[in-house]
Amino acid sequence: MNISIVGTGYVGLVTGVGLAEIGHHVTCIDIDEAKVEQLNKGKSPIYEPGIEELIIKNKTNGRLRFTTSFEVGAECAEAIYLAVGTPSDAAGKIDMRYFNQAASEIAAAIKQPTIIVVKSTVPVGTNQDLQNLMNEKASHQVSVVSNPEFLREGCALHDLFNGDRIVIGSSDEAAIEVLKRINKPFDIPMVITNLESAELIKYASNAFLATKISFINEMANLCEKIGADILEVSKGMGMDQRIGNRFLNAGIGYGGSCFPKDTNGLLQIANEAGLSFSLLQQVITVNKNQRKLFFEKLLDKVGTLAGKKVAVLGIAFKPDTDDIREAPALKMIAELLKHNAQVSAYDPIISKNKAVFNSAVNSAETIEEALEDADAALILTEWNEIKNISSTQFLLSMKQPIVLDGRNCLNQKEMLDAGVIYEAVGRSNKTNRKELALK
Structure with a gap:
């Protein structure tokens, strides 16, 4: 499948590399031009054992690319993963600015019916709010799926390929089936929820x-x-x-x-x-x-x-x-x-x-x-x-x-x-x- 990943931090980059490794065609999007340039040279902006080898391997075989353009990333994407940061602010509250900004960019860039897969850790209710935003702003039908990550830094690649479970949350049965197909090569038990x-x-x-x-x-x-x-x-x-x-x-x-x-x-x-x-x-x-x-x-x-x-x-x-x-x-x-x-x-x-x-x-x-x-x-x-x-x-x-x-x-x-x-x-x-x- 053609998949785009928004965000090239620990979660986004590891997820993108992993999906490319199991056979998908992946475009990673990041607004940081210096980071994208670094990635296009095969250099990882994060220290994660083994990740540079997989970046180079999958770039070479044509299954992985990096861009700063939401339009380029969304052009052929059948699924778009949101993996931007949701840090805590000074008061300890969840800061959703980056997530909301990325969501708005995606809504404007979508060119065809698409599944939005949320990897970011977000408060309860965020995915439904995102679905409402897409219903209002996107020019094509969008289904939002919650697919939280469980990656430990330092062994994130190992966890991606050897995880305990893959959680898929949605009320859209067709979208759930697409996520099952995307993740089937990992051969990891799947938990289906709302x-x-x-x-x-x-x-x-x-x-x-x-x-x-x-x-x-x-x-x-x-x-x-x-x-x-x-x-x-x-x-x-x-x-x-x-x-x-x-x-x-x-x-x-x-x-x-x-x-x-x-x-x-x-x-x-x-x-x-x-x-x-x-x-x-x-x-x-x-x-x-x-x-x-x-x-x-x-x-x-x-x-x-x-x-x-x-x-x-x-x-x-x-x-x-x-x-x-x-x-x-x-x-x-x-x-x-x-x-x-x-x-x-x-x-x-x-x-x-x-x-x-x-x-x-x-x-x-x-x-x-x-x-x-x-x-x-x-x-x-x-x-x-x-x-x-x-x-x-x-x-x-x-x-x-x-x-x-x-x-x-x-x-x-x-x-x-x-x-x-x-x-x-x-x-x-x-x-x-x-x-x-x-x-």
Whole structure:
């Protein structure tokens, strides 16, 4: 089929590449001329393992192209996917400006009966509003289908081809059958719902996963109080098939473009419906407090931070992505600077783009540079390179070998046996040597 994708962010680009890979002819539309030019050269504007190879492959075989023109994109499209961003505004509300602008452009550009497929995460009722807009503005018949995405950054391609389910929401049986045909080559179970249920499934899924994270972090805090080990608790919980072992990793809390936005978005939807979603509100509060507790551990170990060098290892909100939206590391850096610390930050991908850092932050090119003469080190993203740091490296490079592991990704026994002052989240953090008097 001829398919167009509006938006070349994580969702749009991965979806477009994936649809081309399974045999469709795909045109990706984006108003950013520089981004489109980059894509036409086979370069991805996002860091996602494996995506550039698929861009080049499908451009070469004629199944994938990029344009800034809605008219060109809509010219032969049998289905047009909306995959533009719906970020949160300063008040935490869902910002629909980009989505609404794209919808208006599509309505004006449609040249034939078309299916509009909404991949963007949107509030309940948006798809029906979009259908009403198309009925009013489009010159041809349009059917709107909700088809939310469930892609994890860093492994989005894997998720696209190996997903748990494909959700299709619509009251138009003919449109549903078209979406089934489009997605059949993925060979993934399909869930057919109405528009409202499909819209809510994405929010509910992310909010539930965020709830698991906040729950296990509260358990980690309890473990520290009573001498239990959160790794053992998580393992024991996760072996229960009703619970599962995923998203039970204690740390400094969730970040990224989805969980913070979607938990706040679902809370907004509930409030507008007259429901006080107190559980979800507490999930958000716990997540914010987790960072505060981690910073308090640093103050407890180091005392005053003024003039002291702190190495921040890992900036992206998770490994294998260059996404820093709502990254806990950025909030931690801001707090360090407020306390007049000298910050040296390293990330395998983010450090290559020094423009993302505050001018007061040293963007280290290597782990060794970040650790050199540091008074403390914070592990904030579990990149493999960071997980493989040895205790010897901390001892040789740092002024004081104080390491706070916000991802529980280092070998605690190795660190403590070597003499590193090591503290993790939710674990017994007693050192096997007297801690240095630093305060």
